[in-house]
Amino acid sequence: MRIVLLGAPGSGKGTQAKLLVEKYKIPQISTGDLLRAEVAGGSELGKRAKAAMDAGRLVSDEVVLGMIQSRLAKPDAKGGFILDGFPRNIPQAQALDAMLARLGQPLQLALLVDVEKDVLMKRLTGRRNCSKADCGAIYNIYFSPSKAGNKCEKCGATLSHRSDDNAETVGKRLQVYESQTAPLVAYYKAQGKLRTVKGVGPMGAIFKTMCDIIETQIRPLAAVMGRIDAVAAARERAAAKAKAVAKAPAKAVAKATAKAVAKAKDKQTAKTLAAKAKPAPTKKPVKPAKKPAKVVKKAAKPKTKAKKAK
Numbered sequence: 001m002r003i004v005l006l007g008a009p010g011s012g013k014g015t016q017a018k019l020l021v022e023k024y025k026i027p028q029i030s031t032g033d034l035l036r037a038e039v040a041g042g043s044e045l046g047k048r049a050k051a052a053m054d055a056g057r058l059v060s061d062e063v064v065l066g067m068i069q070s071r072l073a074k075p076d077a078k079g080g081f082i083l084d085g086f087p088r089n090i091p092q093a094q095a096l097d098a099m100l101a102r103l104g105q106p107l108q109l110a111l112l113v114d115v116e117k118d119v120l121m122k123r124l125t126g127r128r129n130c131s132k133a134d135c136g137a138i139y140n141i142y143f144s145p146s147k148a149g150n151k152c153e154k155c156g157a158t159l160s161h162r163s164d165d166n167a168e169t170v171g172k173r174l175q176v177y178e179s180q181t182a183p184l185v186a187y188y189k190a191q192g193k194l195r196t197v198k199g200v201g202p203m204g205a206i207f208k209t210m211c212d213i214i215e216t217q218i219r220p221l222a223a224v225m226g227r228i229d230a231v232a233a234a235r236e237r238a239a240a241k242a243k244a245v246a247k248a249p250a251k252a253v254a255k256a257t258a259k260a261v262a263k264a265k266d267k268q269t270a271k272t273l274a275a276k277a278k279p280a281p282t283k284k285p286v287k288p289a290k291k292p293a294k295v296v297k298k299a300a301k302p303k304t305k306a307k308k309a310k
């Protein structure tokens with residue numbers, strides 16, 4: 001499943017992404033992590049990214065897309081991916097679509113975790129962290145205040161408020177997000193790939209809704225595609241076999257068969273000798289073991305649930 005996750009800072013998108021990774025065993029691809037890894041690894045793309053960053057420039061979309069592409073080639077991304085933090089604008093979304101089209105792996109779903117702005121403000125500005133490094137408790141003065149006031153209810157240490165969690169900074173961040181994401185939402189909506197999940201309420205319930213959306217949007221499609229692939233592959237194999245048989249001259253076939261018979265006999269003999277330490281068995285024509293014809297498993301018919309579009 002190939003998913004782009006959209007959601008404001010404070011939407012809980014990161015937490016949900018981790019749960020999705022666990023459930024569906026596909027990697028979450030965050031461009032920030034990719035950049036750090038490529039730079040640290042000293043790859044060609046990493047060097048270019050570092051040069052841009054050192055010069056105070058933004059890393060070009062081309063470089064970021066190159067990193068995503070090489071990440072997608074890793075075995076753990078075979079079953080799909082969750083893109084987080086990319087794309088951020090229409091040109092990036094178009095470039096991503098073009099790249100995925102080249103790979104034959106188009107996006108299947110753009111999932112927006114939607115939370116109202118005043119809730120986001122409270123979530124981000126109300127956050128309080130325990131100042132004791134090995135405690136790590138997190139509170140929110142609006143939603144989950146500490147019972148000990150400005151002290152951690154677990155360890156008694158003072159709670160701290162990050163300086164960039166003030167209303168002005170948070171407001172600006174949300175504004176930037178809004179202006180960047182609104183066009184993307186429209187972009188994926190026009191493609192029929194956008195689905196929205198309300199990011200309020202219990203985390204488990206939000207996750208369940210997301211999974212339901214994924215199952216109904218992607219799974220039936222994947223099953224159909226899988227069946228088509230299997231049928232095509234079976235046809236290809238049959239065609240290749242027919243071609244090989246038609247091409248092979250009769251003499252060669254007879255020779256190959258004789259060779260196979262001899263080989264099978266040798267094997268049988270060696271086995272018998274090893275097992276029983278007896279003289280070779282009497283000459284008895286041993287037929288080569290016929291391989292059972294490959295049975296192409298019929299893919300289960302996908303349940304065509306007529307789901308009402310929202």
Ligand SMILES: [Zn+2]
Nearest residue numbers: 130135152155
């Ligand atoms: Zn604490």
